[in-house]
Amino acid sequence: MVLDLPAGDRFALCAATLPAALVAGRSGPSSDGLCAADLIISDGRVEAVLPAGSAPADIEAADLGDRMVWPCFADMHTHIDKGHIWDRQPNPTGDFDGALAAVRADREARWTAGDVETRMDFSLRCAYAHGTSLLRTHIDSLAPQHRISFDVFTDMRARWKDRISLQAVALFPIDAIDDEAYFLDLVEVVAQSGALLGGVTFPMPDLGRRLDILFRAASDKGLDIDLHVDETQDASVLTLLEIAEAKLRNGFEGAVTVGHCCSLARQDEDKAAATIEKVVEAGLSVVSLPMCNMYLQDRQANRTPRSRGITLLHELKAAGVPVAVASDNTRDPFYAYGDLDMVEVFREAVRIAHLDHPLEDAATLVTSRPADILKEPQAGRIAEGGPADLVIFNARSWSEFLSRPQADRIVMRNGMGIDRRLPDYRELDPLMRG
Known part of the structure; x- marks a missing residue:
């Protein structure tokens, strides 16, 4: 043009x-x-x-x-610390377990401060050129990576402050919370970095106890929470409901965002409606990652996928839940493609989730709505x-x-x-x- x-x-x-x-x-x-x-x-x-x-x-x-x-756009769920490693660490199976194994191997072998910094900066230059002004990234935070990557992020946030407003979330498996020394150190790093507590949640014995520890730690430090939730096609997985109940049980006053929530779309209408009601009561915000979830989920060799892998965006929105869509992973084992271009995310989300007819407020999903969830109401x-x-x-x-x-x-x-x-x-x- x-x-x-x-x-x-x-x-x-x-x-x-x-x-x-x-x-x-x-x-x-x-x-x-x-x-x-x-x-x-x-x-x-x-x-x-x-x-x-x-x-x-x-x-x-x-x-x-x-x-x-x-x-300009608000991209509220990304992983710029692991972006652009596909060429050196692909995921041949294209599924979730393969992605976990590939990222773990790459992180343990190559994620020095210089490596993470270079890839983060490359990612942010892409996002900036495409028109993003606000971005939240999850940061792999198993020890000792949390201290390496959060130092890089803090420097990157200062370097980019006049171009992209950056937020970060500590990403770790929720069962790692049982390592008290590690978790206390992680909370300190997150608090010192002005970041959020996060984590990958999944069904396990005593999940409620671990969530209580997470909520109490966040409350003590005045931190918000952003969790990976129910990234599966298994309808029996109900950790979204447990998270909502944990927030209410702990009287947590901070903001809680939940990402993915894919199993919600596999549940029967009554079960899904009950979960959404509890999400509304707890005041959770939901972000869907349609491109990555379609790529990873319901993938079997020589079989056409049957499921789209997205959450119940229409039903959540109708119930009054703040919802958004975002990029998620970029050119890494969780998603082999992408460029942190929110136009691509918006176009694909409209098609995948039938966000059209009408389209009156669909654009809010990549602009004002995520900006409000990220507490930056001047953006988007x-x-x-x-x-x-x-x-x-x-x-x-x-x-x-x-x-x-x-x-x-x-x-x-x-x-x-x-x-x-x-x-x-x-x-x-x-x-x-x-």
Whole structure:
């Protein structure tokens, strides 16, 4: 797309098409969830959102020709510490157990601070070029990796603070909580890093006791929690329900996010409805990772998969649960593909989960909704007085937007277009040898 943006401190973007659900305070009419507007940009911020055709005539303007304008994206569940290791540590079976084994082998052999830093930075450059301004990553945190990777993350967060707002979550198997010395050290590292407690939950004897320890530790340190939950097609797995009950039982006042929750979609209607009711009561937020879960789950050699591997997004949303979708893994044994491009995530989620017809507020799943869950309400929306962090697409309608990858998009940060060149995979070649 060729579009000359004004270079001054104050200018107009005229004849823009905006997703109405992403315009803060808007209550006017829309068609299919889209509205026409002129945007006034001043000193890197959105000065005004005006009816189309009403921008002042005395300021420089760019005619967008009804192109869509979105706020920058919020990608609330990623794994940038393990990203881009596929070429040196593939997962030949393509399933969950194969992914666990491959990542474990790679981590133990190669995850030095320099290795993690290089791959994290590469991932963030991809996300930034695609238009993401807010990102949460889970960090593999078994000892001694937690001290290596959180030091790298802390440095990366400072280095990237003017481009992407970063959050981190400690990722470890919930049974490791029984190693008291390790867990106490992990909690200290997380607290010092301004991060979140997390973990991979799965059915086990005495899971409730372990969850109580996790909630108490988070409460004592004032930490929020983000958990991997029920990443399976086994309908008998009900740890989501146990987590909701544990939050209520402990009177935990922090935010709790649960990711995946795939088995919920395999349960009968009554069981699923009861679990969702408890999720609402506990005030949990849910993030679905449709691309990764479709890749890993229901995979058997020479057999077509029968299940999509996603949670009950429609039912959760209808019940009032905050829901979002995100990238998850990128070019690692859990997902061989991806580029931290939230347009790809959105397009695939719409198709996989039938988020269309209507599409009025679907865009919130990758913008304002995850931003709210991540407690950064200034992100993921177009607001008067807010930052002019915008993405301009050469599409005028939902059909045009969803039918192409929008590779020619323009990303604006603080009212200025950025260099959207993606990093070359060849940069990672030195990490793939040996």
